[in-house]
Amino acid sequence: MTEAGIVVAPALIEALRSATRVMFFTGAGVSAESGLPTFRDPQQGLWAKFKPEDLATPQAFARDPETVWRWYQWRRRMHATVAPNPAHHAIAKMQARIPGAVLVTQNVDRLHELAGSEAPLHLHGHLFRNRCASCGVAMPDVDDALDTPPRCDSCGGLCRPDIVWFGEGLPRTVWQEATRAAQKVEILISIGTSAMVTPAAELPRLARRAGALVIQINTAPTPLDPIAHNLRGPAGRVLPALVEAVWPSAR
DSSP: OOTTSOOOOHHHHHHHHHOSOEEEEEOHHHHHTTTOOOSSOTTTSHHHHSOHHHHSSHHHHHHOHHHHHHHHHHHHHHHTTOOOOHHHHHHHHHHHHOTTOEEEESOOSSHHHHHTOOSOEETTEEEEEEEETTTOOEEOOOOTTOOSOOBOTTTOOBEEEEEOOTTOOOOHHHHHHHHHHHTTOSEEEEESOOSOSTTTTHHHHHHHHTTOEEEEEESSOOTTGGGSEEEESOHHHHHHHHHHHHOGGGO
């Protein structure tokens, strides 16, 4: 048992100490501890207050681009007020100690980067990037107070956040890189994800089928429970305790 009261089996500690290929797979629960709402919480989640079909589909943007744009501008302003929490920092510390570590996230915020993680694979896009809704070309950052989407210099199309909306596929190159990595890792650590959003939720199962050890950190049971070693609790408490257990000198 660690000083934080988290029980980590000796076998898991030894596996992490010796591993050279580890995937960190994160979901909204990690950033929720920084104060960002998740999407699916029945009381406080974003989809408890807003309808996805009104704000997070290509059809919604085509129908009412200004409303959709303003909602994402509001989210950018909200995200800009929060900071990485101990879970983000612990992941960055572990990455620095594991030569072949890769971070795959379903989150669209930049908290992993702000904590020091390099080049995370953003499966669902990035809130602080933009692209043209018509031709797909990357577009510059814009002031988060801008109420109307700017026009693309290349084709005149409207700027949209570089987010994967409902009905859209994941970025092909990012998904291919993530699936290749999942089939090669020794350990996959799933953190703060419901394991219900497909196809992203297939990564832990893909890793397990390829022989990897799956560790899950979550506050509640998920469909991954049967194939994972489960560490119950908030990521901001469990992950620092895991770092302490595996690398005591990293405290």
